[in-house]
Amino acid sequence: MTSKELVQSKELVQNSEIMRRSLWMDAWRRFKKNKMAVCSLVFLMILVLIGLSTIVIDIATDNAIYDSLIIKQDLTDRFGEPSGAHILGLDEFGRDILLRILWGTRYSLFMSAAAIVAAAIVGTIIGAISGYYSGIVDNVIMRLMDVVLALPYMLLAIAIVAALGPGLVNVLISIAIGYVPEFARIIRASVLSVREREFIEAAKALGASDRVIIFNQILPNVLAPLIVQITMAMAGAILSIAGLSFLGLGIQPPLPEWGAMLTNARAYIRDAWHITAFPGLMILLTILALNIVGDGLRDALDPKLKN
Amino acid sequence: MYKYVLKRLLMMIPVLIGVSFLVFFILAVSPGDPARMILGEQATQESVDALRDEMGLDDPVLVRYAHYMGDVLHGDLGTSYKTKLDVLMQVLDRFPNTLILSVAGILVALVIGVPIGILSAKRQYSWVDNLTTVLGLVGVAMPNFWLGLLLVMLFSLHLGWLPSSGMGEGLVPMIKSLILPALTLGTGCAASIMRMTRSSMLEAMRQDYIDTARSKGLKESYITKYHMFKNALIPIITVIGLQFGMLLGGAALTETIFAWPGLGRFMIESIKSKDMPMVLGSAMFLAVMYSVVNLIVDILYAYADPRIKAQYKH
Numbered sequence: 120m121t122s123k124e125l126v127q128s129k130e131l132v133q134n135s136e137i138m139r140r141s142l143w144m145d146a147w148r149r150f151k152k153n154k155m156a157v158c159s160l161v162f163l164m165i166l167v168l169i170g171l172s173t174i175v176i177d178i179a180t181d182n183a184i185y186d187s188l189i190i191k192q193d194l195t196d197r198f199g200e201p202s203g204a205h206i207l208g209l210d211e212f213g214r215d216i217l218l219r220i221l222w223g224t225r226y227s228l229f230m231s232a233a234a235i236v237a238a239a240i241v242g243t244i245i246g247a248i249s250g251y252y253s254g255i256v257d258n259v260i261m262r263l264m265d266v267v268l269a270l271p272y273m274l275l276a277i278a279i280v281a282a283l284g285p286g287l288v289n290v291l292i293s294i295a296i297g298y299v300p301e302f303a304r305i306i307r308a309s310v311l312s313v314r315e316r317e318f319i320e321a322a323k324a325l326g327a328s329d330r331v332i333i334f335n336q337i338l339p340n341v342l343a344p345l346i347v348q349i350t351m352a353m354a355g356a357i358l359s360i361a362g363l364s365f366l367g368l369g370i371q372p373p374l375p376e377w378g379a380m381l382t383n384a385r386a387y388i389r390d391a392w393h394i395t396a397f398p399g400l401m402i403l404l405t406i407l408a409l410n411i412v413g414d415g416l417r418d419a420l421d422p423k424l425k426n
Numbered sequence: 427m428y429k430y431v432l433k434r435l436l437m438m439i440p441v442l443i444g445v446s447f448l449v450f451f452i453l454a455v456s457p458g459d460p461a462r463m464i465l466g467e468q469a470t471q472e473s474v475d476a477l478r479d480e481m482g483l484d485d486p487v488l489v490r491y492a493h494y495m496g497d498v499l500h501g502d503l504g505t506s507y508k509t510k511l512d513v514l515m516q517v518l519d520r521f522p523n524t525l526i527l528s529v530a531g532i533l534v535a536l537v538i539g540v541p542i543g544i545l546s547a548k549r550q551y552s553w554v555d556n557l558t559t560v561l562g563l564v565g566v567a568m569p570n571f572w573l574g575l576l577l578v579m580l581f582s583l584h585l586g587w588l589p590s591s592g593m594g595e596g597l598v599p600m601i602k603s604l605i606l607p608a609l610t611l612g613t614g615c616a617a618s619i620m621r622m623t624r625s626s627m628l629e630a631m632r633q634d635y636i637d638t639a640r641s642k643g644l645k646e647s648y649i650t651k652y653h654m655f656k657n658a659l660i661p662i663i664t665v666i667g668l669q670f671g672m673l674l675g676g677a678a679l680t681e682t683i684f685a686w687p688g689l690g691r692f693m694i695e696s697i698k699s700k701d702m703p704m705v706l707g708s709a710m711f712l713a714v715m716y717s718v719v720n721l722i723v724d725i726l727y728a729y730a731d732p733r734i735k736a737q738y739k740h
Contacts, residue, residue, distance in 0.1 A: 277678065399569060
């Protein structure tokens with residue numbers, strides 16, 4: 120190889136590195152232009168920070184604050200209207216609504232994230248296998264997924280919780296199962312389109328195993344639709360967790376989950392508007408933020424999809 | 427056309443088998459001993475075992491499923507553990523109320539969603555469009571049980587216009603009691619339908635045949651109605667179908683808030699009283715209805731788009 124050729128190939132390598140990095144850089148640049156999406160992302164980051172700090176506080180104080188301010192009832196001061204001392208007022212058991220909302224972040228945000236990430240992992244594996252092997256395997260798997268999709272999502276979740284009983288883990292499972300088929304479908308479709316590209320053929324010619332091809336060659340290429348779907352699905356999961364808890368099938372009072380905080384609101388709707396207003400507003404804002412970030416990510420990661 | 431419908435009906439059979447098995451598997455294989463539930467805590471182990479045997483609870487799940495489906499096909503969904511009433515009669519008693527609520531909800535969604543979606547597309551990037559885009563985002567993100575509570579607060583408690591719960595007797599009281607639940611159920615759908623109408627209208631507006639229609643000198647209102655909207659209809663029907671199915675399945679929340687005597691609320695109550703035959707019967711019924719709605723949507727496609735019908739000709 121002449122020195123000139125060597126320089127050229129070095130440049131080629133460097134260029135390809137620039138190309139690889141710039142996919143995400145480009146996406147970030149496009150995302151930054153969308154002001155609504157950036158604001159929503161900041162809002163979500165703040166929520167994550169709040170959620171994490173409440174957990175740290177609980178660990179540091181050995182649940183002292185949690186027990187005395189979030190759970191313990193004070194029946195001498197019920198339904199306190201919003202005031203300087205209690206910005207969002209007191210609930211039907213005399214507990215500060217703002218603190219309960221902040222402490223509830225872990226359920227709504229982290230639990231939905233855990234459920235969706237679990238669904239995404241399972242769905243990705245199923246979808247990748249289905250799309251890569253096609254044939255009978257594909258047919259069987261996708262018909263199974265169709266059956267799950269042929270049930271209304273909320274009905275499936277309610278049925279699973281009815282069978283397993285309420286509680287954190289059971290709610291998580293019931294939420295996750297319903298989302299697996301969606302992920303499987305998206306990944307399968309992406310795999311089918313990536314599978315026919317030349318670089319997969321090249322990897323096969325080099326003797327790469329199926330596992331290596333699926334995980335190292337194909338999956339990085341389907342990351343963009345996966346991330347968008349995770350964001351959108353999280354919004355749905357928050358709504359489902361809140362809905363199940365509101366029905367009394369999900370996270371049980373006195374835990375400060377936002378939907379569970381509304382369980383009694385119906386009974387006290389005449390006495391105190393703030394018990395109903397704020398937890399619901401928090402659910403609305405979080406879902407809104409997730410949807411806007413999801414839209415923004417989709418536009419940023421795949422400009423072709425934008426209409 | 428009738429060949430297409432027949433084909434779709436046949437294609438539904440495996441889906442129904444799959445769905446019913448899934449529901450059966452989830453609910454019938456749940457922890458807890460039904461025989462113990464029926465006989466109570468005081469019953470002896472022998473009598474429980476005898477009943478288990480009689481009910482076939484120790485059979486493999488496929489056998490139990492086959493027995494259950496055999497009974498279902500003979501119109502027998504079992505009897506309640508608690509009330510000893512026939513499940514099918516109970517389900518049929520409540521389902522019409524859920525259907526009324528869902529249809530009212532989808533009507534609300536259509537009346538709000540489609541016109542605003544069309545307007546928003548015709549005036550893209552105007553203030554109307556921007557406003558409806560924001561409202562659409564909020565509508566999709568709105569937890570409908572929360573919206574229901576807010577509506578009760580405003581229209582029942584503050585203004586006193588509408589009842590806050592129950593189903594009124596007689597036509598006018600019934601319609602009055604239906605308004606708030608229908609609004610609650612329909613708002614989220616309205617937002618989805620609006621967004622879909624807007625984007626598929628925008629898609630249809632870009633087509634060459636619209637230019638052709640304009641250069642022929644057709645009236646703009648005629649073009650909007652017959653050239654754009656008719657072609658934009660397929661994705662809109664899809665969303666309507668999906669939403670209608672979700673209303674059937676998700677009506678439980680709205681029915682609970684408004685004490686609407688529907689199947690969803692009935693199912694939730696049965697879950698709380700651990701009345702498994704009732705839960706299984708209701709869930710099975712709702713799941714089957716959802717599949718039927720999907721079938722009807724598929725058949726509607728063929729009406730809206732002759733190309734789909736043509737695929738099934740041969």
